[in-house]
Amino acid sequence: TTTTTVTTSTTGATTTTTTTTTTTTTAIATTTTTSTTTAASTSSAAVLEKRENSPSSSGWSEIREVFHVDLGIDHSNLTLVHNNLGGAGPNHSDPEVLAYDLKQAMTDGTVQHATVEITTAKDTPYHPFWAADNGLEGDAHEQFASINQHAGGTVTLNFNFYDEENHALRLAKFFLTLYDLDQGGSDSTGQEYVVAHGPHETSRFHGGSIFRKKRRHGPGHRYVANRTGGGDDNPTDIGHVSPRQESRAVSFMYENVNNVTITLGSSPGGLPRYTDFYMFYVIDEELTQDVILKGDYEALVGDRADQFSQECSAKLSPVKCKNLRPGSVIFEISMEPSDAAREALLTLMKAGDLDLPSFDAAVLDPKSFVDLAALAYPREVI
Secondary structure, X not given: OEEEEEEEEEEOOEEEEEEEEEEOOOOOOOOEEEEEEXXXXXXXXXXXXXXXXXOOEOHHHHHHHHOOOXXXXXXXXXXXXXXXXXXXXXXXXXXXXXXXXXXXXXXXXXXXXXXXXXXXXXXXXXXXOOHHHOEEEOOOOOOEEEEEEOOOOEEEEEEEEEOOOOXXXXXXXXXXXXXXXXXXXXXXXXXXXXXXXXXXXEEEOOOOXXXXXXXXXXXOEEEEEOOEOOHHXXXXXOOOEOHHHHHOOEEEEEEEEOEEEEEEEEOOOOOOEEEEEEEEEEEOOOXXXXXXXXXXXXXXXXXXXXXXXXXXXXXXXXXXXXXXXXXXXEEEEEEOOOHHXXXXXXXXXXXXXXXXXXXXXXXXXXXXXXXXXXXXXXXOOO
């Protein structure tokens, strides 16, 4: 998690701004602290305003830079497939989702496709200000997804990923950048915020106006807007993102996921709130998943871990079994997406246990049924 804190003090005509950037380690981060002090004869607000009015740059390049990634992706585009988030319309005959075909043009000339389906969490009904405005922002480029709410509203959104064969898709990395996070007025009415749930890395762009607040209830943080918005801070082309648009953005990176969850909301008052987001991803060529078997590790496996892995791999071929360890009996499966691999997983799930020639049969833990189903079962075609 990367946090930037700006503290300003004024003496006479001189303003001193202290910027502290802190990256705090979770399982996926490192810890670095850097402090820089500068003096200026203008206010910090004026400095930010000057930056916001400087020339546009490539938002795509900025995202790659802040996460230190070069993924061989030239650009991504969206095609709107379904537009009926939470059953609120405007296309009431569609399934109750907001769905996109996310197409990535790669630098080697190939094209990748993934379906992104956005659904509302069961405990957060969705109330748009104007459902017909949902879908795409900047239609000429078809790059930004967009949803809106009444000021004071909140909704939790689940992003689910599927491949071209309609199977659940596990992504090695998923990048989600939310733009147009602002507030309706200087009195903090309609102040927008976003919460990213689950393990992730966060970046706010240099000179940005999004600040982080500890959540009162639940883990993690809110990323909260503190600048008044206007029509000129809505991006339409990822190749030309102005500093003003960039300053009202926050970017999240998730690893090894087949779904992610965020919450969008705002404080009451003021105009309706619109949020635009840009997405891209990295497909893992090899899928991995832990499998849990009920039973005592020493009694079932003991010192025969290599033999267990060999027999398990032979039984589930082309799925491979490896990294056997105690805690009940836990092992990792790995597979390249294919009908044969999915059929092997379906056979395992139908049996309900793993029965190997040299080992007693061991029953699958209920959690593993859920995990395996995400890899093995195709979604309903809609």
